[in-house]
Amino acid sequence: MRALLGTFSWQELRHHPWRNAAAVLAVMLGVALAFSVQLINASALDEFSSAVRSVNGEPDLEVRAVQGGFDEAVFAQLARHPQVALASPVVEVQGLALAGGQQVPIRVIGIDALALPTIAPALMPQAAAGADRFALFAPGHVFLNLAARDALGLPAQAPADGRAEKVQLRSGDAWHSLSVAGHVAAGGKALAVMDIAAAQELFGRIGELSRIDLRLAPGTDRAAFMASLQRAPGWPAGVQFAEPGDAAQRVSNLSRAYRVNLTVLALVALFTGAFLVFSVLALSVAKRAQQFALLGVLGLTPRERLRLVLAESLVLGLIGSLAGLALGTALAAFALRVLGGDLGGGYFEGVAPTLHWSAGAALLYGGLGVLAALVGGWWPARAAQSLPEAQTLKGLGAAPTQGKSHWLALGLVALGAVLANLPAIGGIPVAAYLSVACLLVGGITALPWLIALLYDRVAPLFSQRVLPMLAVERARRMRGTAAVAVSGVVASLSLAVALTVMVASFRDSVTHWLDVVLPADLYVRATSGGRGGNSGGGSSTDTATFAPAFVQSLAQLPGVARTGTLRTQPLQLDAARPAVTLIARSLEGGAAQSLPLVGSALPVPEGQIGIYVSEPMVELYGAKPGTVFAPLSAAMGKAGASFFVAGVWRDYARQFGAIAMDARDFERLTGERKVSDVALWLAPGASEGAVQSAVRELAARQGGTGDSSAGSVEIASVGQIRATSLRIFDRSFAVTYWLQAVAIAIGLFGIAASFSAQVLARRKEFGLLAHLGFTRRQVLAVVAGEGAAWTAIGAVAGLGLGLAVSVVLVKVVNPQSFHWSMDLLVPWERLLALCAAVVAAGTVTAWMAGRAAAGKDVVLAVKEDW
Numbered sequence: 001m002r003a004l005l006g007t008f009s010w011q012e013l014r015h016h017p018w019r020n021a022a023a024v025l026a027v028m029l030g031v032a033l034a035f036s037v038q039l040i041n042a043s044a045l046d047e048f049s050s051a052v053r054s055v056n057g058e059p060d061l062e063v064r065a066v067q068g069g070f071d072e073a074v075f076a077q078l079a080r081h082p083q084v085a086l087a088s089p090v091v092e093v094q095g096l097a098l099a100g101g102q103q104v105p106i107r108v109i110g111i112d113a114l115a116l117p118t119i120a121p122a123l124m125p126q127a128a129a130g131a132d133r134f135a136l137f138a139p140g141h142v143f144l145n146l147a148a149r150d151a152l153g154l155p156a157q158a159p160a161d162g163r164a165e166k167v168q169l170r171s172g173d174a175w176h177s178l179s180v181a182g183h184v185a186a187g188g189k190a191l192a193v194m195d196i197a198a199a200q201e202l203f204g205r206i207g208e209l210s211r212i213d214l215r216l217a218p219g220t221d222r223a224a225f226m227a228s229l230q231r232a233p234g235w236p237a238g239v240q241f242a243e244p245g246d247a248a249q250r251v252s253n254l255s256r257a258y259r260v261n262l263t264v265l266a267l268v269a270l271f272t273g274a275f276l277v278f279s280v281l282a283l284s285v286a287k288r289a290q291q292f293a294l295l296g297v298l299g300l301t302p303r304e305r306l307r308l309v310l311a312e313s314l315v316l317g318l319i320g321s322l323a324g325l326a327l328g329t330a331l332a333a334f335a336l337r338v339l340g341g342d343l344g345g346g347y348f349e350g351v352a353p354t355l356h357w358s359a360g361a362a363l364l365y366g367g368l369g370v371l372a373a374l375v376g377g378w379w380p381a382r383a384a385q386s387l388p389e390a391q392t393l394k395g396l397g398a399a400p401t402q403g404k405s406h407w408l409a410l411g412l413v414a415l416g417a418v419l420a421n422l423p424a425i426g427g428i429p430v431a432a433y434l435s436v437a438c439l440l441v442g443g444i445t446a447l448p449w450l451i452a453l454l455y456d457r458v459a460p461l462f463s464q465r466v467l468p469m470l471a472v473e474r475a476r477r478m479r480g481t482a483a484v485a486v487s488g489v490v491a492s493l494s495l496a497v498a499l500t501v502m503v504a505s506f507r508d509s510v511t512h513w514l515d516v517v518l519p520a521d522l523y524v525r526a527t528s529g530g531r532g533g534n535s536g537g538g539s540s541t542d543t544a545t546f547a548p549a550f551v552q553s554l555a556q557l558p559g560v561a562r563t564g565t566l567r568t569q570p571l572q573l574d575a576a577r578p579a580v581t582l583i584a585r586s587l588e589g590g591a592a593q594s595l596p597l598v599g600s601a602l603p604v605p606e607g608q609i610g611i612y613v614s615e616p617m618v619e620l621y622g623a624k625p626g627t628v629f630a631p632l633s634a635a636m637g638k639a640g641a642s643f644f645v646a647g648v649w650r651d652y653a654r655q656f657g658a659i660a661m662d663a664r665d666f667e668r669l670t671g672e673r674k675v676s677d678v679a680l681w682l683a684p685g686a687s688e689g690a691v692q693s694a695v696r697e698l699a700a701r702q703g704g705t706g707d708s709s710a711g712s713v714e715i716a717s718v719g720q721i722r723a724t725s726l727r728i729f730d731r732s733f734a735v736t737y738w739l740q741a742v743a744i745a746i747g748l749f750g751i752a753a754s755f756s757a758q759v760l761a762r763r764k765e766f767g768l769l770a771h772l773g774f775t776r777r778q779v780l781a782v783v784a785g786e787g788a789a790w791t792a793i794g795a796v797a798g799l800g801l802g803l804a805v806s807v808v809l810v811k812v813v814n815p816q817s818f819h820w821s822m823d824l825l826v827p828w829e830r831l832l833a834l835c836a837a838v839v840a841a842g843t844v845t846a847w848m849a850g851r852a853a854a855g856k857d858v859v860l861a862v863k864e865d866w
């Protein structure tokens with residue numbers, strides 16, 4: 001076998017390097033895309049986990065509030081507990097720093113330097129050269145990590161001459177100048193560390209903590225310890241315990257569905273690459289059919305011919321996989337350096353990880369590349385195995401193949417339907433992915449039966465026209481060959497149709513969602529001033545607020561007809577899951593006017609507070625309509641309040657859940673009247689630009705009152721928000737259009753390769769037609785007609801199969817991955833144009849493939865049997 005590979009197979013590779021290079025390239029691209037996505041995601045997650053560990057340290061337990069902060073009296077209670085060896089209090093604030101006239105986000109952490117070293121040594125301040133060693137206890141001093149120095153435009157190393165460095169931090173509406181007294185070793189995003197008492201005073205957090213890190217006494221039972229404290233009288237209802245690894249695990253859970261879907265999407269290229277290997281080897285086997293037959297006559301058994309072709313596909317797969325691993329590593333390194341760890345999902349935004357190469361992942365994706373090549377080479381290998389030596393040596397081609405696999409196809413389709421109805425496993429729609437695979441394989445397996453079903457009825461229509469009759473009859477009688485030829489087009493077209501329908505459905509749903517959630521003309525948002533921290537769990541805009549006086553002034557501006565308000569804050573209902581968002585907004589006109597409800601809103605019973613939950617809340621927390629959602633009562637510390645789930649709404653902005661309630665109910669429960677966003681409806685004829693200018697002037701006038709953070713605002717029109725949202729959407733899904741084009745190109749290459757193989761094997765048949773009086777143009781017309789007939793059935797099958805797959809993607813994969821639903825939209829004009837383009841391209845490729853075989857010497861091919 002090795003000798004044949006070195007002589008027989010090597011000569012084929014040497015004489016047709018570009019054709020084999022195309023197969024290698026297809027495998028290489030598939031492996032490279034999938035492997036690079038895996039490396040980028042794994043490196044970003046490792047970097048984020050490392051940053052979390054460096055900031056949070058290695059405590060046994062963490063104490064956090066469900067929302068915001070909690071009273072520091074809890075620290076005194078824990079510090080005196082006999083089972084607590086060490087308690088380290090922490091204040092966290094998401095603030096703003098000034099760098100070159102620009103405001104940059106920075107995380108400020110207040111620590112107790114006496115309790116910190118044994119729990120979180122990476123946060124321990126290190127004094128700069130010449131600085132006072134007691135500066136870490138003094139107010140007005142901060143210690144920056146490397147990311148913060150870079151964000152603020154400071155050199156990586158502090159000046160050796162001891163020259164003082166200053167940083168401007170914003171607290172409320174005021175900017176405070178602080179001295180940089182040294183550095184901390186913690187990685188991750190921009191971070192400033194200071195004494196806890198100074199942080200509390202600077203950011204208005206006197207008597208409040210964000211978290212407490214606990215080191216327990218040896219032998220302490222964690223579960224019993226937590227249970228005893230939670231049952232103790234006076235323990236705050238909104239304070240909960242968390243494991244130290246929960247923060248990293250939450251981000252891993254948050255991004256897992258996105259990472260898996262991105263990997264599966266990348267593997268589409270590898271899937272189509274298998275068809276390109278199939279096309280190349282099918283053409284190669286057809287061109288060498290007489291050589292294989294001669295080898296058979298000389299003693300090479302059919303099984304050995306099978307092994308020889310599989311060995312050739314194995315070589316192609318190995319070369320492509322090795323090249324793909326190298327290219328994937330380079331792509332991942334480039335993406336991490338240029339784009340960071342974020343691939344469009346927003347989960348690792350701002351993280352700048354280093355490449356973490358994984359041998360296990362390399363073996364996995366390299367093995368998948370080899371497997372794809374072997375699968376692509378299996379059918380050509382079987383064709384080489386089943387060659388009739390005597391008939392092939394005479395150049396008469398292969399015998400017709402009758403498809404009898406429709407029962408297998410129906411079984412696979414039925415299995416796919418069953419799998420589509422199974423639940424996700426660990427939040428990943430594994431069964432749905434298997435359902436898509438079963439539908440694709442089942443649909444392709446049913447092609448011979450579909451060809452017979454269609455063309456047995458079409459054939460009588462062309463019985464009086466010779467050229468179309470020949471094309472249709474060959475498709476009927478060589479249905480197995482036709483099915484193999486168009487299988488690549490069916491696979492690629494079905495995936496293209498499915499992705500087109502999914503993206504169109506998602507975009508249409510997002511557009512309708514924006515229409516409902518953005519009813520006003522202008523939106524005003526407060527930028528962060530660092531007050532009202534959220535334990536680092538939210539964005540800076542979650543903590544910034546407008547005072548009621550500022551909102552009332554907005555309503556009185558010329559050109560403003562009315563206003564609406566919104567306040568958001570994170571709620572940590574489950575330590576093992578990302579925080580959900582509590583939204584308090586104006587619902588005077590009814591929930592249906594302000595929220596994109598799924599179904600009708602239920603009437604709220606007397607004495608209860610109506611809430612409206614997003615779809616993920618139903619899936620993850622069991623907040624079904626018509627029930628009372630008790631976890632919200634505990635989270636808000638309102639044991640007497642009863643929250644009634646009055647409806648479910650779609651929210652494409654928050655994957656892990658949101659709860660909306662009327663702003664008046666929120667104000668009555670919390671006494672909090674400040675808001676983070678204000679919606680403005682303009683009066684008829686009012687100028688949008690004039691109103692924006694008036695809002696900025698009002699913010700400048702009232703920004704220094706100390707009662708609001710209106711000194712810095714963001715203003716956007718509804719058109720700007722919609723355009724930006726849809727532009728981000730289109731950019732996020734741009735890769736799907738590229739994958740569709742690649743898949744269809746590979747499918748058309750398969751058609752060309754298959755027809756080339758067929759016409760080369762049918763040279764004597766074309767010669768006979770020439771002897772019967774057919775011109776070269778007529779022979780090419782027959783070949784082009786066959787191409788049209790074959791790709792037409794491929795387009796029909798691909799369209800139907802793609803629509804079936806799109807239903808699984810829209811109705812199963814998307815809800816199970818991201819916990820939200822969408823309406824199915826079929827863009828018929830785009831799909832029909834796509835199918836027509838495929839049929840036209842298939843006809844042209846078949847005509848071009850037949851030109852060489854229908855040359856002048858085709859007549860002489862008949863004489864070879866005389």
